[in-house]
Amino acid sequence: MVGATLAIAASAWLLGGGARLVQQARKAPTIPARPVAPAQKAQGAVLPKVGLLSPIATGHAGGYLMQGLRDDVYAAIRWLEVPVGDLVVTMAADAVQAFVPVASWRPLRLPVSYADTVEACRVVGDCVAPNQEIVDAAYALSSRNGRLIFNGLVHNEKDEANMTTLDFTVKFNTGIDRQLAKAPHPGMRCGAWKYWILHSRIREKGAVNYGGFAASGAPIQTVGGRHGPTHYDYSQLFQPVRRYARTKGGARLDLLERYAAQGVPAAYLEKYR
Numbered sequence: 001m002v003g004a005t006l007a008i009a010a011s012a013w014l015l016g017g018g019a020r021l022v023q024q025a026r027k028a029p030t031i032p033a034r035p036v037a038p039a040q041k042a043q044g045a046v047l048p049k050v051g052l053l054s055p056i057a058t059g060h061a062g063g064y065l066m067q068g069l070r071d072d073v074y075a076a077i078r079w080l081e082v083p084v085g086d087l088v089v090t091m092a093a094d095a096v097q098a099f100v101p102v103a104s105w106r107p108l109r110l111p112v113s114y115a116d117t118v119e120a121c122r123v124v125g126d127c128v129a130p131n132q133e134i135v136d137a138a139y140a141l142s143s144r145n146g147r148l149i150f151n152g153l154v155h156n157e158k159d160e161a162n163m164t165t166l167d168f169t170v171k172f173n174t175g176i177d178r179q180l181a182k183a184p185h186p187g188m189r190c191g192a193w194k195y196w197i198l199h200s201r202i203r204e205k206g207a208v209n210y211g212g213f214a215a216s217g218a219p220i221q222t223v224g225g226r227h228g229p230t231h232y233d234y235s236q237l238f239q240p241v242r243r244y245a246r247t248k249g250g251a252r253l254d255l256l257e258r259y260a261a262q263g264v265p266a267a268y269l270e271k272y273r
Contacts, residue, residue: 059165060166061110061232061234062113064100065098065238066123069098070123075107079091079092080141080187084133084137087245087253088246090241091240096238112236113229114196117240121240124240127243127272128198129272132197135197135211139211139213142188142189145184148192151172153168163233165234171234172234179192190211191213193212193237194209195236197210198268201223203268206268210224256272
């Protein structure tokens with residue numbers, strides 16, 4: 001009976017609000033996506049085998065955002081311009097959200113690995129991961145409407161073992177939404193989660209993370225090279241930047257060239273081309 005109820009609810013979503021979400025995503029003013037070869041798609045996390053009757057806590061969140069992007073079932077990406085030093089970049093105004101029927105009947109900000117981030121940028125089309133400077137600028141812009149705070153969920157070893165679960169993903173989203181209910185951020189949203197960034201330290205283990213800001217305005221996660229490209233947890237979300245920025249004088253600039261000048265190895269930049 002429970003299974004039948006969930007199946008009916010899933011069908012209702014797809015025929016009702018879900019269909020509207022897909023339509024909205026398809027109408028989003030995104031840059032046309034480049035075709036992604038099967039070999040490149042295989043680099044992402046594998047979609048977890050979680051049945052409708054499985055308890056949320058036993059399922060893992062890895063792979064669901066990539067599945068939503070591939071199937072074009074994700075919330076429309078709203079793009080905003082962000083002043084970053086001598087540049088103006090275009091960045092998603094929020095972490096990208098997709099639908100997970102076994103966890104919630106609403107789209108969720110879903111976690112990604114760095115490998116997923118690269119592939120997601122190619123699926124969305126002509127996007128790249130941000131660098132530290134861009135994240136800091138987005139946080140400063142977001143904080144004009146009040147600071148969004150990173151509320152971590154790991155307090156003991158048991159929590160650490162649950163970092164990849166759908167249960168933690170839902171809890172993390174609930175905490176973010178509560179902050180937004182108290183202090184709406186109609187523009188940029190940044191501060192409550194972490195990013196995979198492009199930084200010269202990527203040569204160490206193949207991935208660098210940064211972000212998640214405290215009430216003081218300081219990042220919880222400074223530039224870190226502890227994790228490899230396949231690591232993910234509830235706090236690492238996807239908020240891409242369009243590859244091409246402009247100078248304040250109006251000239252077009254490829255962010256990959258800027259990243260190269262900052263010491264990011266060419267092999268890591270080539271994956272975004």
